Amino acid sequence: MSKNLSIVNKDLKEERDKINFNVEEFTNWFYGGAEKVKEKKYIENYFLSDKDLNLELDTSYLSYKDKYEEAVRRSIVVYKKLYKLHNEMGGTHEDFVKIMENLRFTMGAINPEGNPFVLHFSMFALTIMNMTNDEQKAEWLPRIFNCNILGTYAQTELGHGTYIQRLETTATYDPKTKEFTLNSPTLTSYKWWPGNLGHTVDHAIVMAQLYSQGKCHGIQPFIVQLRDSETHKPLPGIDIGDIGNKVGFQTVNNGFLGFKNVKVPYKNMLMKNSKLLEDGTFIKPKNAKLNYGTMVIIRVHMIIDAACRIAKATTIALRYSLVRRQSPINPNEIEPKIIEHITQQNKIFPGIAKAVVFKCMADYLTKLHLSITQEGNTGNLARMPELHALSCCLKAVCTNEDAKTVEVCRLSCGGHGFLRSAGLDDVYRNSTAAQTYEGENTVMLLQAARFLIKSFNEARNGGSLTEGVKYLFDFIGRNGKREIFDNSINGILRAIQAAAAGRTYIAWKHIEDDKRHNSIEVATNLAGVHLTKAAELHGYVCLLQVGIEEIEKIIRNVSPALGLVFKNILELFAVDLILNKIGDVIQHVDISNEDIEKLEKQMETLFKFFRTSAIGVVDGFDFSDPIIDSTLGSYDGNVYENLINAARKSPLNQEDVNRTFHLYIKPFMKSNL
Numbered sequence: 001m002s003k004n005l006s007i008v009n010k011d012l013k014e015e016r017d018k019i020n021f022n023v024e025e026f027t028n029w030f031y032g033g034a035e036k037v038k039e040k041k042y043i044e045n046y047f048l049s050d051k052d053l054n055l056e057l058d059t060s061y062l063s064y065k066d067k068y069e070e071a072v073r074r075s076i077v078v079y080k081k082l083y084k085l086h087n088e089m090g091g092t093h094e095d096f097v098k099i100m101e102n103l104r105f106t107m108g109a110i111n112p113e114g115n116p117f118v119l120h121f122s123m124f125a126l127t128i129m130n131m132t133n134d135e136q137k138a139e140w141l142p143r144i145f146n147c148n149i150l151g152t153y154a155q156t157e158l159g160h161g162t163y164i165q166r167l168e169t170t171a172t173y174d175p176k177t178k179e180f181t182l183n184s185p186t187l188t189s190y191k192w193w194p195g196n197l198g199h200t201v202d203h204a205i206v207m208a209q210l211y212s213q214g215k216c217h218g219i220q221p222f223i224v225q226l227r228d229s230e231t232h233k234p235l236p237g238i239d240i241g242d243i244g245n246k247v248g249f250q251t252v253n254n255g256f257l258g259f260k261n262v263k264v265p266y267k268n269m270l271m272k273n274s275k276l277l278e279d280g281t282f283i284k285p286k287n288a289k290l291n292y293g294t295m296v297i298i299r300v301h302m303i304i305d306a307a308c309r310i311a312k313a314t315t316i317a318l319r320y321s322l323v324r325r326q327s328p329i330n331p332n333e334i335e336p337k338i339i340e341h342i343t344q345q346n347k348i349f350p351g352i353a354k355a356v357v358f359k360c361m362a363d364y365l366t367k368l369h370l371s372i373t374q375e376g377n378t379g380n381l382a383r384m385p386e387l388h389a390l391s392c393c394l395k396a397v398c399t400n401e402d403a404k405t406v407e408v409c410r411l412s413c414g415g416h417g418f419l420r421s422a423g424l425d426d427v428y429r430n431s432t433a434a435q436t437y438e439g440e441n442t443v444m445l446l447q448a449a450r451f452l453i454k455s456f457n458e459a460r461n462g463g464s465l466t467e468g469v470k471y472l473f474d475f476i477g478r479n480g481k482r483e484i485f486d487n488s489i490n491g492i493l494r495a496i497q498a499a500a501a502g503r504t505y506i507a508w509k510h511i512e513d514d515k516r517h518n519s520i521e522v523a524t525n526l527a528g529v530h531l532t533k534a535a536e537l538h539g540y541v542c543l544l545q546v547g548i549e550e551i552e553k554i555i556r557n558v559s560p561a562l563g564l565v566f567k568n569i570l571e572l573f574a575v576d577l578i579l580n581k582i583g584d585v586i587q588h589v590d591i592s593n594e595d596i597e598k599l600e601k602q603m604e605t606l607f608k609f610f611r612t613s614a615i616g617v618v619d620g621f622d623f624s625d626p627i628i629d630s631t632l633g634s635y636d637g638n639v640y641e642n643l644i645n646a647a648r649k650s651p652l653n654q655e656d657v658n659r660t661f662h663l664y665i666k667p668f669m670k671s672n673l
């Protein structure tokens with residue numbers, strides 16, 4: 001994708017002239033190699049250059065209904081092209097995955113308020129791929145990939161989203177007819193939230209309590225047809241619709257769904273894990289949590305989404321900060337670029353470092369997920385709880401940081417950041433949605449804490465620990481003594497580990513003390529605040545540890561100039577982290593006021609070094625102008641021209657005088673009240 005061809009703002013050009021490393025080399029790392037970058041650019045251009053998409057239309061001014069209809073139209077243009085491109089590329093499964101991965105951000109530019117088909121290609125397809133037996137795969141997968149059917153993942157209900165064990169939808173099996181009957185016995189049992197459900201899809205994976213031979217066997221997944229394949233009318237017994245306006249995700253078409261005696265054939269229960277014999281005998285899976293597998297996959301994917309949203313927001317904030325001038329630092333000098341105000345650097349530079357470290361974590365977690373899934377396929381489920389805990393913890397920490405960072409980027413753009421055309425509002429809406437979907441973040445942290453407490457008990461009893469929590473041994477080994485701080489990257493890591501272990505200990509002790517008067521469950525609830533803090537700190541330990549390991553490897557493989565930039569980024573991430581968590585660190589680490597002052601000074605030095613590299617790094621994230629879609633963040637930096645051009649497109653500016661003047665304002669002004 002070519003950069004904007006207009007003349008680049010001279011302040012921005014001057015910044016780019018000073019970049020002292022190869023930006024392309026950074027881009028190649030970010031996307032996994034030069035070949036992948038080429039593919040990304042090709043795929044982006046292939047879709048975004050299509051005139052049928054009518055990307056000139058600013059959909060943010062449309063009504064709710066028009067937005068949805070335009071999003072469907074645009075998506076179909078894309079998906080038709082996707083299949084054409086897939087065939088041209090060779091038609092393999094790998095080709096399809098390549099296109100889908102690259103489409104993620106392209107789709108964001110095409111449908112900024114969400115994709116009305118996203119669940120079909122993510123949770124619906126993934127569930128069928130991972131939770132079906134061979135016959136079911138043969139029956140459903142071709143229809144899914146040809147889009148002969150469109151589906152979603154319907155789990156959450158009006159009454160329950162988090163505590164899925166208490167979902168109320170029932171699927172009662174009758175061995176005589178070899179059918180399940182689906183019912184929503186209460187209002188609270190209505191499915192509520194599933195994306196694309198309202199008016200787009202005709203099928204869903206429905207999570208329902210299975211009843212057979214008079215017993216409940218817990219929640220199981222079923223493929224259910226919801227709408228007629230010709231007329232798209234809801235099938236008998238199906239009550240379905242859109243849940244209405246939301247904070248964001250306006251075109252995702254989240255829906256509601258109720259069942260009244262809906263018949264589903266025997267073969268539609270997904271049977272890779274749990275099994276139901278035709279006579280109604282239920283066979284338990286090896287681990288009941290296998291049915292939660294799709295959520296784990298998506299949580300893993302959400303780390304890279306968080307990294308990319310931060311990368312996009314910091315690109316906008318930094319480019320703007322390099323062309324915006326405000327408030328002389330020395331009274332007699334010209335107004336500096338706002339980036340010269342050190343508080344502005346403090347707002348933006350740590351965010352850029354987070355995008356890089358989160359990307360390292362996403363790569364690490366993707367590999368870990370693959371290896372644990374392969375073990376699972378051979379029947380070895382031993383590491384599943386570890387993956388569950390890690391994915392919950394990082395999903396929460398990374399999306400919380402993501403929402404916080406995007407908001408700071410908006411604030412760093414002053415008033416103009418509040419404009420829709422600045423491009424930060426959709427990023428923020430998506431970030432904050434991610435804090436809730438696929439597991440509300442507090443709940444995710446509590447799941448991770450459960451693993452930490454178990455590990456802590458294990459460590460106290462001299463048992464063995466997984467690699468990521470071995471630092472608990474160090475804490476126990478210190479026997480109440482505090483970790484001594486040393487100001488190196490590994491010293492910072494040890495300090496955060498000590499804080500995480502110390503907070504785990506406080507939570508553990510809280511539970512142990514309360515257990516004397518309460519049940520373990522009540523005691524655990526009372527320790528909840530400590531538990532979430534411990535899990536959060538553990539998430540930062542993982543990020544820093546993986547960041548150190550991955551960046552050390554990167555430095556060995558890139559040019560010395562880029563290596564220095566990576567070193568700077570890692571230190572920025574680490575020092576920012578310890579300064580932000582200093583309260584927790586002080587509690588468990590022997591760190592002096594002088595050490596803290598040194599860290600604060602170090603941060604200023606890091607900012608100074610990063611000042612010249614920052615623009616190269618954000619350019620290296622390589623968001624083309626249509627993808628960044630921002631008046632403040634375009635490659636050319638011509639923000640004022642962009643702003644006035646965008647304002648002129650406001651529907652109110654298409655006529656000199658709005659009709660409300662004659663209808664209301666003038667009569668009011670003439671009325672003498």
Ligand SMILES: CCCCCCCCCCCCCCCC(=O)SCCNC(=O)CCNC(=O)[C@H](O)C(C)(C)COP(=O)(O)OP(=O)(O)OC[C@H]1O[C@@H](n2cnc3c(N)ncnc32)[C@H](O)[C@@H]1OP(=O)(O)O
Nearest residue numbers: 122155161162163164165289292301384385388437438439
């Ligand atoms: C090509 C691809 C493109 C992708 C591109 C992405 C685009 C993406 C766009 C998406 C667009 C929006 C999509 C939103 C989609 C929804 O939001 S779908 C709905 C998601 N819903 C949720 O996440 C609900 C959250 N709740 C839960 O996950 C579960 O209820 C909880 C919180 C884990 C608790 O489960 P529970 O059964 O009550 O378990 P509990 O009794 O607390 O026991 C926990 C035990 O289970 C274990 N456990 C729990 N879960 C698991 C698990 N999953 N595995 C292993 N063990 C587990 C724990 O380790 C623990 O073990 P122990 O300590 O007992 O040994």
Ligand SMILES: Cc1cc2nc3c(=O)[nH]c(=O)nc-3n(C[C@H](O)[C@H](O)[C@H](O)COP(=O)(O)OP(=O)(O)OC[C@H]3O[C@@H](n4cnc5c(N)ncnc54)[C@H](O)[C@@H]3O)c2cc1C
Nearest residue numbers: 154155156160161162193194195433436437438439440442
């Ligand atoms: C944009 C969006 C898209 C979505 N898409 C889908 C979809 O496609 N398919 C689907 O099935 N669902 C979807 N969901 C639903 C989503 O997964 C749930 O909203 C989410 O899991 C949280 O559940 P809840 O709404 O029941 O929140 P609740 O659990 O009611 O949470 C409310 C509050 O209670 C607290 N709380 C709850 N349980 C505990 C606990 N055990 N300990 C401490 N605090 C607790 C929470 O921390 C929170 O503060 C979507 C949601 C959103 C916002």
